[in-house]
Amino acid sequence: MLLIYCPYCEEERSELEFRHGGDAHIARPTNIADVTDEAFEEYFFLRDNPKGLIFERWRHIHGCGRFFNAARDTVSDKFYLTYKAGEPKPVIPGVSPATEKTVETYEATEGTAK
Amino acid sequence: MADQALRKPPLGRSHGGSAGARVTPAAPATRLSLRAGADAIGTLSLAFGLELPQRPKTSASVGGRHALWLGPDEWLLIDETGADLMGIAAGVSALHSATDVSHRNVGITVSGPDAGAAIASACPLDLNNGAFPVGAAARTVLGKIEIVLLRTGEEDYRVECWRSFSPYAFGLLSEGAEDAGL
Numbered sequence: 001m002l003l004i005y006c007p008y009c010e011e012e013r014s015e016l017e018f019r020h021g022g023d024a025h026i027a028r029p030t031n032i033a034d035v036t037d038e039a040f041e042e043y044f045f046l047r048d049n050p051k052g053l054i055f056e057r058w059r060h061i062h063g064c065g066r067f068f069n070a071a072r073d074t075v076s077d078k079f080y081l082t083y084k085a086g087e088p089k090p091v092i093p094g095v096s097p098a099t100e101k102t103v104e105t106y107e108a109t110e111g112t113a114k
Numbered sequence: 115m116a117d118q119a120l121r122k123p124p125l126g127r128s129h130g131g132s133a134g135a136r137v138t139p140a141a142p143a144t145r146l147s148l149r150a151g152a153d154a155i156g157t158l159s160l161a162f163g164l165e166l167p168q169r170p171k172t173s174a175s176v177g178g179r180h181a182l183w184l185g186p187d188e189w190l191l192i193d194e195t196g197a198d199l200m201g202i203a204a205g206v207s208a209l210h211s212a213t214d215v216s217h218r219n220v221g222i223t224v225s226g227p228d229a230g231a232a233i234a235s236a237c238p239l240d241l242n243n244g245a246f247p248v249g250a251a252a253r254t255v256l257g258k259i260e261i262v263l264l265r266t267g268e269e270d271y272r273v274e275c276w277r278s279f280s281p282y283a284f285g286l287l288s289e290g291a292e293d294a295g296l
Binding site: 011014016062064065068 | 170188245254
């Protein structure tokens, strides 16, 4: 059973109590009416889908009910750490963020497919 | 023609379990879903006559009234004597939100030497004495449903679930109690 540390309950709880909440640290434009359609699309729809380290929102929905953020590896499913919502993106020692090279883009994998 | 409506308890007079873990419906109680910020905790604690717990997985109990920590600003209050919790909350001027959930929830008590094992058959929570001592409380899952679990004694637990889920919870706990005795 995958255990996830809830920073509000201050202990590891079963994954059954949690729900995934999408990418973390997505900043909403200060005046959403002023942004261009392209900028809105970027903010609203486009996500990086990295291979490796990702920062995500999770919710302890069947526990304390709180949203928090987690740093997770999308390949091994390992949770590096979790932290309370509103806290800055942490630096994780020994783990480098996902780059263009680690991401399997469509162009890289299927771009030349006939 | 019937001139009055009869209230039927959702689990009736059913009883289940095994020799090691008895599963019985708890008596009707009044319940309150309470949300409040840190500055209102003192005033609310005074009004309800018990200290609202502020540590995760803890509860406070005084004379049949229980306050269970559910989240950093959320509590479930249960009064087994049927006291008017809404009336008490209405008299508190400090900013808070109180919702009467007396009839939303159904309580099920599980007691006996195998009570912990019966609940653990469907609940991922660590119920060992070190992690979940007497007085501990948590919202968690039981099989496919969400429950609130309160450990009222060394071999006694109270399971709170939503009314329409109560036959499922009762059946699952009874099965667990039988399995725990094997």
